[in-house]
Each structure stands twice: as C-alpha cells, then as structure tokens.
Amino acid sequence: xxxxxxxxxxxxxxxxxxxxxxxxxxxxxxxxxxxxxxxxxxxxxxxxxxxxxxxxxxxxxxxxxxxxxxxxxxxxxxxxxxxxxxxxxxxxxxxxxxxxxxxxxxxxxxxxxxxxxxxxxxxxxxxxxxxxxxxxxxxxxxxxxxxxxxxxxxxxxxxxxxxxxxxxxxxxxxxxxxxxxxxxxxxxxxxxxxxxxxxxxxxxxxxxxxxxxxxxxxxxxxxxxxxxxxxxxxxxxxxxxxxxxxxxxxxxxxxxxxxxxxxxxxxxxxxxxxxxxxxxxxxxxxxxxxxxxxxxxxxxxxxxxxxxxxxxxxxxxxxxxxxxxxxxxxxxxxxxxxxxxxxxxxxxxxxxxxxxxxxxxxxxxxxxxxxxxxxxxxxxxxxxxxxxxxxxxxxxxxxxxxxxxxxxxxxxxxxxxxxxxxxxxxxxxxxxxxxxxxxxxxxx
Amino acid sequence: xxxxxxxxxxxxxxxxxxxxxxxxxxxxxxxxxxxxxxxxxxxxxxxxxxxxxxxxxxxxxxxxxxxxxxxxxxxxxxxxxxxxxxxxxxxxxxxxxxxxxxxxxxxxxxxxxxxxxxxxxxxxxxxxxxxxxxxxxxxxxxxxxxxxxxxxxxxxxxxxxxxxxxxxxxxxxxxxxxxxxxxxxxxxxxxxxxxxxxxxxxxxxxxxxxxxxxxxxxxxxxxxxxxxxxxxxxxxxxxxxxxxxxxxxxxxxxxxxxxxxxxxxxxxxxxxxxxxxxxxxxxxxxxxxxxxxxxxxxxxxxxxxxxxxxxxxxxxxxxxxxxxxxxxxxxxxxxxxxxxxxxxxxxxxxxxxxxxxxxxxxxxxxxxxxxxxxxxxxxxxxxxxxxxxxxxxxxxxxxxxxxxxxxxxxxxxxxxxxxxxxxxxxxxxxxxxxxxxxxxxxxx
Numbered sequence: 062x063x064x065x066x067x068x069x070x071x072x073x074x075x076x077x078x079x080x081x082x083x084x085x086x087x088x089x090x091x092x093x094x095x096x097x098x099x100x101x102x103x104x105x106x107x108x109x110x111x112x113x114x115x116x117x118x119x120x121x122x123x124x125x126x127x128x129x130x131x132x133x134x135x136x137x138x139x140x141x142x143x144x145x146x147x148x149x150x151x152x153x154x155x156x157x158x159x160x161x162x163x164x165x166x167x168x169x170x171x172x173x174x175x176x177x178x179x180x181x182x183x184x185x186x187x188x189x190x191x192x193x194x195x196x197x198x199x200x201x202x203x204x205x206x207x208x209x210x211x212x213x214x215x216x217x218x219x220x221x222x223x224x225x226x227x228x229x230x231x232x233x234x235x236x237x238x239x240x241x242x243x244x245x246x247x248x249x250x251x252x253x254x255x256x257x258x259x260x261x262x263x264x265x266x267x268x269x270x271x272x273x274x275x276x277x278x279x280x281x282x283x284x285x286x287x288x289x290x291x292x293x294x295x296x297x298x299x300x301x302x303x304x305x306x307x308x309x310x311x312x313x314x315x316x317x318x319x320x321x322x323x324x325x326x327x328x329x330x331x332x333x334x335x336x337x338x339x340x341x342x343x344x345x346x347x348x349x350x351x352x353x354x355x356x357x358x359x360x361x362x363x364x365x366x367x368x369x370x371x372x373x374x375x376x377x378x379x380x381x382x383x384x385x386x387x388x389x390x391x392x393x394x395x396x397x398x399x400x401x402x403x404x405x406x407x408x409x410x411x412x413x414x415x416x417x418x419x420x421x422x423x424x425x426x427x428x429x430x431x432x433x434x435x436x437x438x439x440x441x442x443x444x445x446x447x448x449x450x451x452x453x454x455x456x457x458x459x460x461x462x463x464x465x466x467x468x469x470x471x472x473x474x475x476x477x478x479x480x481x482x483x484x485x486x487x488x489x490x491x492x493x494x495x496x497x498x499x500x501x502x503x504x505x
Numbered sequence: 506x507x508x509x510x511x512x513x514x515x516x517x518x519x520x521x522x523x524x525x526x527x528x529x530x531x532x533x534x535x536x537x538x539x540x541x542x543x544x545x546x547x548x549x550x551x552x553x554x555x556x557x558x559x560x561x562x563x564x565x566x567x568x569x570x571x572x573x574x575x576x577x578x579x580x581x582x583x584x585x586x587x588x589x590x591x592x593x594x595x596x597x598x599x600x601x602x603x604x605x606x607x608x609x610x611x612x613x614x615x616x617x618x619x620x621x622x623x624x625x626x627x628x629x630x631x632x633x634x635x636x637x638x639x640x641x642x643x644x645x646x647x648x649x650x651x652x653x654x655x656x657x658x659x660x661x662x663x664x665x666x667x668x669x670x671x672x673x674x675x676x677x678x679x680x681x682x683x684x685x686x687x688x689x690x691x692x693x694x695x696x697x698x699x700x701x702x703x704x705x706x707x708x709x710x711x712x713x714x715x716x717x718x719x720x721x722x723x724x725x726x727x728x729x730x731x732x733x734x735x736x737x738x739x740x741x742x743x744x745x746x747x748x749x750x751x752x753x754x755x756x757x758x759x760x761x762x763x764x765x766x767x768x769x770x771x772x773x774x775x776x777x778x779x780x781x782x783x784x785x786x787x788x789x790x791x792x793x794x795x796x797x798x799x800x801x802x803x804x805x806x807x808x809x810x811x812x813x814x815x816x817x818x819x820x821x822x823x824x825x826x827x828x829x830x831x832x833x834x835x836x837x838x839x840x841x842x843x844x845x846x847x848x849x850x851x852x853x854x855x856x857x858x859x860x861x862x863x864x865x866x867x868x869x870x871x872x873x874x875x876x877x878x879x880x881x882x883x884x885x886x887x888x889x890x891x892x893x894x895x896x897x898x899x900x901x902x903x904x905x906x907x908x909x910x911x912x913x914x915x916x917x918x919x920x921x922x923x924x925x926x927x928x929x930x931x932x933x934x935x936x937x938x939x940x941x942x943x944x945x946x947x948x949x
Contacts, residue, residue, distance in 0.1 A: 084703060088722045212688055222685050223667050223726075240684055241666050244656055259528060277751070278532045280744040282667075282726065299743050300724040306747065307721070310754035311838055317758070318834035319827050326844045327835050332856065336863045339831050343868055343898075346827050348875070353819035361812045368805045371815055375797035375822060375932055382826075382928075383763050383790050387783050390762035391771050394755055400770045412776065419780045424787055431792070454787075484826075488819055 063096045070101055079108050087113065091120035103132040115144035122329060123156035130161055139168045146220050147173075148193035148301060151180045188272045189265035191305065192286045192295030197225040201235065201253035205246045208238070220298050224283050227256045234262055234285055234293040262287050265294060270309050273302045274399050313397055316476035317390060319346060349485045353378075353492055360496040363505045369438065370499055373446050374492070380424060381453040381491040382484040388413055388461030389483050393475045396465060403470050409462050417458035421451040445499050452498075453491040460486055507540045514545055523552050531557060535564035547576040559588035566773060567600035574605055583612045590664050591617075592637035592745060595624045632716045633709035635749065636730045636739030641669040645679065645697035649690045652682070664742055668727045671700050678706055678729055678737040706731050709738060714753050717746045718843050757841055760920035761834060763790060793929045797822075797936055804940040807949045813882065814943055817890050818936070824868065825897040825935040826928040832857055832905030833927050837919045840909060847914050853906050861902035865895040889943050896942075897935040904930055 069078045082090060082105075090109070094102060094117075106129055109117055118126065118141055130138060142150065142165065150169075154162050154177065166174055176194060183189030197219050199208050208225065216222045225243070227236040236256035246255050262285040263272045276284045276299065283296040312322040319342035323330055330338075357364070357374075364371055392409065395401030401409070425447040432443035461483050465475035499505070513522045526534060526549075534553070538546060538561075550573055553561055562570065562585055574582060586594065586609065594613075598606050598621065610618055620638060627633030641663050643652050652669065660666040669687070671680040680700030690699050706729040707716045720728045720743065727740040756766040763786040767774055774782075801808070801818075808815055836853065839845030845853070869891040876887035905927050909919035943949070 086705065086723055088724075209688070216685060216689055222688065240688075241660060244653070244666065244684075245660055261530065277744070277747045279530055280532075282743070299726070299747075300721070303721045303743075303747060303750065306750055306754075307842060310750075310758075311842070314754075314758060314761070314834055314838050317761075318830045320831050320835065326842075327839045328845065328849065328852065328856075332859050332863070335856070335860050336867075339828075339860070340864055340867050343824060343827055343831075343864060344871060347820060347824045347868060347872065350820040350823045351875075353823075354816040357816040357819070358813070361816070364815055365809060365812050368809050369802070371808055371818075372798040372801040372805070374815075374818060375801070375936070376791060376794040378819060378822070379794040379797075379929065379932065380787060380791045383787055384783075386762045387764050387787075390758055391764065394758050395771045398751060398755070398770075401772065405772065408772065412772075412779070415776050416779050416783070419776070420784055420787060423780075423784050424791060427788060428791065431795075485823065488823065492819070 063093060066093065066105070067097070067101060070104060075108060078105075079110075082108060083110055083113065087116035088120050090117045091122075094121055094125050099128060102128055111140065112144070115141050119145065119149045119153075123153075124329075126153055127157060127161060130157070130165070135168065138164070142169055146193045146195050147176060147180065147295075148191060148220075151177060151190070154181065183265055186269050187265060188263045188267045188269055188284075188286045188297060189295070191269050191272075191301055192265070192297050193220050193301075194295045195220045196283075196285075196293075196296045197222050198293065199225050199227050199238065199252050201227050201229070201251070201256065203252045204248065205243050205250045205252070205255070206248040208243055208252060209248075212240075212243075221283050221296070224281070224296075226260075226285055226293055226296070227252055228293050231290075232292040234260065234287055234291060236260060237285070260285065262293075263297075264289065269297075269305050270397075271399075272297055273305045273309070276302045277306075309397070313393065313476045316474065317386075317393065319343070346482075346485060349482075350488065353485070353488045356489060356492045356496065360500075363496065363499060363503070366505060367442075367499070367503065369442060370445075370495075374495070376428075377446065377449055377453060377491050377495055378488045380450060381457045381487040384417070384420065384454045385457035385461035385483045385487040388417075388458045389465055392462050392465045396469055396475050401466075403466055406463065406466050409466070410459065413458045413462045414455070417455040420458070421454035424454060425451040441502060445495075445502050448498050449491065449495040452494045453487070456490050456494070457483075457487040460490070507537060510537065510549070511541070511545060514548055519552060522549075523554075526552060527554055527557065531560035532564050534561045538565055538569050543572055546572055555584065556588070559585050563589065563593045563597075567597075568773075570597055571601060571605060574601070574609070579612065582608070586613055590637045590639050591620060591624065591739075592635060592664075595621060595634070598625065627709055630713050631709060632707045632711045632713055632728075632730045632741060633739070635713050635716075635745055636709070636741050637664050637745075638739045639664045640727075640729075640737075640740045641666050642737065643669050643671050643682065643696050645671050645673070645695070645700065647696045648692065649687050649694045649696070649699070650692040652687055652696060653692075656684075656687075664740070665727050668725070668740075670704075670729055670737055670740070671696055672737050675734075676736040678704065678731055678735060680704060681729070704729065706737075707741075708733070713741075713749050714841075715843075716741055717749045717753070720746045721750075753841070757837065757920045760918065761830075761837065763787070790926075790929055793926075794932065797929070797932045800933060800936045800940065804944075807940065807943060807947070810949060811886075811943070811947065813886060814889075814939075818939070820872075821890065821893055821897060821935050821939055822932045824894060825901045825931040828861070828864065828898045829901035829905035829927045829931040832861075832902045833909055836906050836909045840913055840919050845910075847910055850907065850910050853910070854903065857902045857906045858899070861899040864902070865898035868898060869895040885946060889939075889946050892942050893935065893939040896938045897931070900934050900938070901927075901931040904934070 097105060154165060180189060195218055197212055212222050223240045225238050226234060227238060229235050236258050237260040238252060238256040242255050261279050263275060265286055265288050272284055283298045285293055286295045286297060288294050315322045321338040323338055392401060428450055429443050429447040432438050432446060464483055469475045541549060546569060598609060624633060639662060641656055656666050667684045669682050670678060671682060673679050680702050681704040682696060682700040686699050705723050707719060709730055709732050716728055727742045729737055730739045730741060732738050759766045765782040767782055836845060872894055873887050873891040876882050876890060908927055913919045
C-alpha cells in the first residue's frame, strides 16, 4: 500500500490518490504516515479533504504532528486548530516542544486559549486533564422540539450529541437526557419531565482511572465533569475512556515487570529512553538482592559441608517468587478494577492462608517424592527442602497479598510493589527459612 | 447502607424502600445484592420497578441470578427474559447449571430460542458469541423522515439507536448512518445519499479481542458483525467492548504471573478453584527449575572450593530474570495492543541488543564497583560476576523479546511464555554462563 502511494505521488497522480484517501478511515490514513518517508508527509496531508484532514491529524503520532505543524503556513495551522476538539488540542500541545506550543497558542482565539490553559493546569491524570468542553447543554424549561433545534444548530461541533446535559442558570448540572429519550418523546414534552435527575458525575480533580471505571460501571457514553461548585465544565467521552483503560492496564503491566511506564509505544521509544525506563529498576533490585547474598554468606560453612543444599536454592527461590507474584498480581489487578478494597484485607489474608496451605502441601509432597525417586537424595535432605517449600509458599503468598494492600493504604502505587520487589523479599525469606531448617535438622 | 435496607425490610417499610431504590443506578443496586443475606434477595428484587428490575438483573453476579431464578414464578421468569437483550440473555445462560438453562429456554418464544442457540454455537471468544441482534436497520431508499419513524417505532427495544445499519434486500450490509447524521440532515434526504459506504465490519468468527481493538481504533459506538455471506447478523456495542478489554487485560496479567485465568473476580472464586488456577503452574515451573539445580550440582566441586561464588547466585539469577521479563512483558503487551507484529522481529531484536548492551554495561560496572568497595572481594571474583551479568542481561533480553513473538507465530499464547517460563530459561542460562566464566578464569 505505502509503496503504491509513494509511486502515485512521484508520478503526480494526485486526483486518483485523493479519491483513494477520501474513501479511507482516518485511523488507517494515520497508519500510512508511520511508514511514509518524512519528505512525502506534507504533500500527502495536503491531498486530504479538509474535514478528513483534521480527523487524521488527531490520530497521528506526536513526531509526525510536529513535522506537519512545522511545515504548515499560518492559515493552514489555524484551519487545523479550528477543527480540533479541546481535549485533542490539549493532547497535542502537551506533546509539542515549547516553540511549537508558542506558535499554536498564538493562532488560537483568546477564549479558546484561556480554556486550553485551564485544562493544562489540571493535575496530570485528573478528570479535568482529559475532558472536553464541546457538549450539548439544555435548560429544563425547553421542550423536546427546542432541544432538537439546539442540537441541529450546534450539534456539528459537539463531541457527542447522544447525551445532553441539563444545567440551571448557574451552570449547575441538574439532569441528563439522552438523544434516545428525546427521539422517543413527544415534541412538546418539557425537558424537566423526561430528564434523569441525580445524574452520575465526577469532579475535575478525580483520578482519570476512577472516572473510567465509573463510566464503564454505569455503561455511559460520556461522563459529565463538574467543578467544586457542581458547575458542569466538561465531559469525558467513551472513546477517550477506552484509551485511558488501555494505557492504565499497560502501565500496571509495566510496573509489575519493573519498568518505568512510558506513554509511547515500544517501537517508537528511543534506545536511550528504553534504557532509562529499565536501568533504575534493575539497579535497585540488584542492590536489594545483596541481602539474599548476605544470607548465603552467613551460612557459608554449612553450605561448604553440604554442597548438595546449594543445588536446591534456585528451585526454592523460584517457587517462592512465583507463589508470591501469583497472589500479589491478583490483588493488584483487583485493586485496579475496584473489585478489592483495603477493608477486605482480613478476608483476603484468610483466603490466602488456606490457598497457600493447600498449594504448599501439594508442592512439598511432590518435591519430596521427586527428590527421593529421581534425585536420589537422602530422606533427610528431601525433608528439609520440602518443609522449606511449605513455609516459603505460605509466607510468599501472605507477603504477596498484603504488601499491595498496605502500599495502597499508605498512598503508594500497589503495582510497583508487585513481582520484582516481592520476589526480592521472598528470596531472602526463603533462604532464611531454608538454612534455619537445615541447621536445626542437620545440627550444623 | 446495607444494614439500613435490611432493617427497612424487617420493619416492612416497603414503600419508603421502593422510593429509595427507584432513585438508584442499576449497578449500585446490584452491588447491594453482593452483601445481602440470601433470604432477603427475592424480596428486595420484587420491590424494584419492572424496567429497573431487569436492568439490575443483568448486573448481578451469576450466583445471585441463579438464586433469584430459582425463586421466580414462571410468569416472573418470562417477564425478566422478555426485557433482556440477546447478548445479556446468552451471558446469563452460559453461567447457569443445566436445569436452570432448561427452565429458561422453555420460557422463551421459539424464534428467540433459535437465535440464542445460534449465538451459543459460535466459538468461545468469537465476535458472534458476544454480539447482540437488537439493532436498527434501514433501507437505502428510505428518507430521513422514514428513518426517524422507524427509530421511534422500534427504538425502545434496540441496544443502540445511535448507529443505524443500512442493508439491501438480502440483508447484506451496505452502509451505516449515525443518529447525528440523521439529526443534522433534512427530513426529505434519502439515506443512500447520507450513509457512509464501505463501513468497517467484522466477521462472526473473528476473535473478540480483534473486534474490540478495531472498535477502539476507529472510535465506533458499535461494531457491525456479518456472516460469511456479508449479511448483517448483529452488533457489538461499546459497553460490552469495554468489558472485553478489561477481561483480556486481566487474563494477560494472570498468565504473565503463572495463573490460569478465571472469569470470576478473586473474592468470588472458591479456595479450591483458586488452587486449581495456581498449583499446575507452580508444579511445572518447579520441575523445570530442576535444570538449574542440575547445573549447580555439575559445578559442585568448584563451588566447594570457592564458596563465595554461591553468594552471588541470587543476584545474578534475579537480575537475569528481571531483565528478561522487562523485554518479554513489553513485547507481549505490544502484541496484545496490535502495536507489534511478527514481521517486526528483526527490528525488535536489533533494538533489544543495543538496549541490553547499555543495561549490561551499566549494571556490570555498578556491580564491579560495589563488589570492590562494599563486599571487599578480590578483583578476580568481581570480574567474574560482572562479566556474567553483562552476558546474562544480553541473553535474557534476547530470549525475553523473541520467545513471545515465536510463540505467537506458531499459534501459542505469548502471555503464557512470559515472566515465569522465561525466568526459568534465563536462570539456567545465567548459571551456565557464571560457572563457565568462573571455570575459565579460576582454572577449575
């Protein structure tokens, strides 16, 4: 596809190319730009019909947007900016270098400029920072007919017309009415009679993750955002909510794997940035595993006498680590999805005690049998290793389930507490148990 | 809240309770049932206004639904069933035991029964299995006025009226038109002139994950589903898509943590089921770490002579494991989000080689300095450990990034290949490198 397009540009088949592009979806056209050599970008962009062009612009990645903006004339820039919804404009501005931002801001009208600045000032990850202001607002005294007139007059520029928001004279949100309700009602019905009172809403300062969970819980197409005086200031639409969901899941997964989250996709992150995401965690975890080494050093003499004990260290540490992360990851995901709260801690610990005892007994039994039949070790060694496994699994699961809950309680990120950290703690615990049981049983 | 409700039931304040409930959101009422003792459930459910009742029913968990269905009279059951959308009915049926399913099926009319059976026959995780059939279909010869008449007449029972689907006389999907386009068009416009031709659609057999990614990519409120003859058979709405997204992310996270995924939330899964999710993986990984033990046994003599080497094993294995899972998890998530494809493998390997060399050199350098200054070991030991780290990190990252891609290529689940399996491989590799370098340098 991309080669064909380059060829068509080269041989100047612009009319034909224009036709092909106008049939395509914005997201697919944006994907073309990913593989397009930079010098073709402005030309291809200018071939897009005006409305499609701004839809494509929003879908492009930040680097491509920057290249295009730099090539835009002032009037082209203004044309694109005029077509953007507020939330998209803010997204773009946040990714651009200072000189480009300056140029963008200088080409927006003063009112929009103020709104952009307001949104930019909301805390990162807050509802305010991801909302848009292009919504349909109605008054409760309007009839259904009035509402449709208003939607027809202003609807084209609204991000959604499917949920309309009813506000009083102080812009306080007093109800919502869906386009479906409007369509199914009589023309002379009054909005006050068909609107849903007590609508669900969020505050500008609420965490965007909570906003999205609420939107999904109540199956909304858009979530109204109000300020501290309950005045309606914006909405978060479902397509943006999906993006937030995907990002948050990716962030959690990255944190669990000891990576500092990045907003860029992997293939678009530079080598140095990828190293910056990874090296600090590797260093911290490496240093923290020094403890584990210290425990081994402490029992050096015993290990020198019973070298066979050493060969079971990886298995014990590995099983402990896996048991712990099974529990921690389950709890962390439950917290992210709001299925688990801190008040459940005793229920969770009690469940994990029972689960870990069953897991521990099964694994210890299996190990004992395997060591006796396959490894041909003495029963005393098999006993030491099996007992260690049992205790390690129980402790690992207790640490794994409770640490994320405690982290959340004191305001840390539970996902950061996940696998790698818990593994380090469990590694140390398991060796400590191992050598102590060995010392007791073998009298060393 | 729940205590108040129980009290109100006990002192028979039904009218007041009814009023409170009718103001609440279905999802919030369903949450009440979670904490309600079983004997109160039927009574509370019967207090709900009819329409709200079926909205609440859909949100309840399967156990509560079963309890309620068992208590329903035949006419009550029919009332609930009549209000359900097809996809919700199918979801419920899939969770019920055979005798309850039989009773449900015997109370649905023959036409619906056939459709339910059809949907139940689609493969698990296919678009067909999650779609609903309650959609607004239009003909291209209709005017906008006709379309509104049709929406007003049938819209109440449709899952969404915001996207309408234009089909020809053979039910083949030929276009879509949004309610917004309809509202902004003149009453006498013909649908053929305002509909979007070449709409995006999926096939009934497509994986639901791909359906959801496409819906999110193109910012749709509903994705049309067609059969092999391109006939429109259903739609997947955005609220169901969000649920699929959440489930799929949870599944990936569980697999990466060596847990067999379950569809039930953690707190609602029984002890035995939780153990079944966890024990098989712990056993497999425990047995596979036997290799690592074998490598240690093989170098028992060397370890006996240089016991200090043992104390660095946890640090080397831990750092290797973490390095590997950083890469594997990044690639797995990229695959899930469709940001990475198999054809990118060489690009990815080349990137990981450079990243791993930088990570390796930094970590090896840090370890060397730390060992010389803090651990006070001889420079020869520090050299062995640092070199091992460098090679381990490079190998771990290569294994970590390529295994998930290869797994995907041959049709396995990349997430299952993640952290735990890769950690086991990397553990063995790192020890192998460690002892070989040690043997060479120390001539043992």
